[in-house]
Amino acid sequence: MKHTLKYIFTLLILSGLYACNGDVFVDEVKLPLTEATLSGDGDTLTLRFNTPEWSLINAYKGEEIYGLYGQFYTLDGTDMGITKCHLEDKGKIVVKDLGQELILVRPNDRELQVYIGDNPTGNPFLFSVLIGNKNHYGKEQEIRFTQSPGSGYVIDRIEYNLIPESVGTEIFEDNYLLCLNSSGEPEVRTYNLNEWMRRHIYLSCATSTHFAQTDDGLPSIELPSADISQGLKPGNDRIEYFQNGNALVEMSVQPPFMKTMTLQPGITEIRRIAEYQVYSADYTLYLRNAKTGKPHTVQGTLRSKTPTRTIGFYLNHQENDK
Template sequence: MLSACNSDIFVEDFTPDVTELTMKGDGASRTIRFRSDDWSQLTLAGADIHGTDLSTVVTPAGGSPMQGKTLTGDGTISLHTTLNDFTVTRRGDVVTVDVNYAIGNGMLMFWLVASSDETYDRHEIMVGIERVGGLEIMDVDYNLMTWGTDENKAEDRLLTAYGLSAGNEPVLWTPQLPSGILSFYNIRTITADEEYVSALEGEEIPVPTRTNPYYSDWELRGETAGISSSMSYTSLLHYPPITPINVEPGMLTQLYARMVPTVFDARLRVRNKYSGEEHEMIIWLTIEQPDSYEVRYDEL
């Protein structure tokens, strides 16, 4: 069957039997069959993976591996990162896609482009790999010396109040603080590690809380926050200690916490459960913390 010509050059039809395919990201394999093997190059294009150019290796049949994304003749195109590992193999008119793992959320998309360098005919197959979970958090090492606060975004949050009617004696009030205080936060990292944050979406990490108002004293005391690529919130259960407050008769005494966004940096070490590879990433956690207390009075 003749499908194209360029002057005196004729190329057989090499239409693939599929134009798109979807695969699971944990051990899946799919085969694409072409009507003929009368085509020269296979290219992996458009993979939305950071560092694809450095991670893709072409190995011609009987040849040596080299960085690249275009295979001429038979052989393999393989892509390996800590989060992704798959191989595309061509043998004549058959192309096989083997996925070892694709870790993360959403779909990993790319195109396989079969082309003839004689007639410039080409056929594209869109490949979608459903990413899977596969990262384990090994440890988080915080630097508890904060490097930034944003006073412009500080918010005074009412914690509790106590009123004493006129005619009573003054009392010394020890506030019972709420069982939790809402705290908004976000997590950032360098561009190269953003795909790791996405892959860890929802996993819990410990967060530090202040142990002494007015001072930069912090500890990990059990609070956690879910990893998220956007602004989220958690509940802080521990507060800096507060001294008893003098309450005068006829006054409503209100206790406020000044919540200030505070930045911490940490090294987060993760492990690929499929390959055993480990990766260390730097994250910056910006989280609202009680920076100080303020007592306000109003007449009853």
């Protein structure tokens, strides 16, 4: 009986000690590092832990407080659906909606592999992972990563895919010419209103892209043909590529549209009214890393507004100040 009471008393003491210090029987997770710099042209880093009791709690972009999500796969490639970036056991997460490639893999109980693709921007890319202990919450530790800017891309080609429902005609007016008559008398002049016309090109892309500096200057793209009566085909015009904005391509329309008008003394603005063919096309820009040659693609939308004929004009006159 005495030995039985002693045994029970010992168990109570041990239980009390465990309750007071929960770390006694828990393997402490020691981080292999707390910060790391990765190459902007793609990199791989393997983190090795001192215990199998670690877990990936989540991953974060920059200073954002909301964790990232990704497609979860088993190591044999079975797609298990979308989840937050959490790994307690073996598996792989392909992070989504990040603007670049980031893959987190737990190949075994003691390693976390970090794969990151090209940094497509000209700025450092920041992200972090939160590491915890499987059996002891509240012991999370952060590892911060900085990916350097990449070497940039060069353009191989661009391909367009017409959006059929976007095709149509519209009427626009523009400033054809600003004329000065300083003779003091009305003057009769004749102009070809189908000259000095402009094709409007609008580019829209959600992805920021860093281009390598070359001797050829700024990167340029080939525009699709203005005339799509025979389908969307490559054109003869080129413009400098930009992410979002508007470019003008000077052009003339045949046959000439000759008009004779009387210009009063002073300044007269000739306002031209013309018909335009409009359409939109999705584009894919095929790039390659200037250093590694690794291919990369960017998707966006082009909108073309091309004058087809002048249908009229009117004059805005302003007399000389006396």
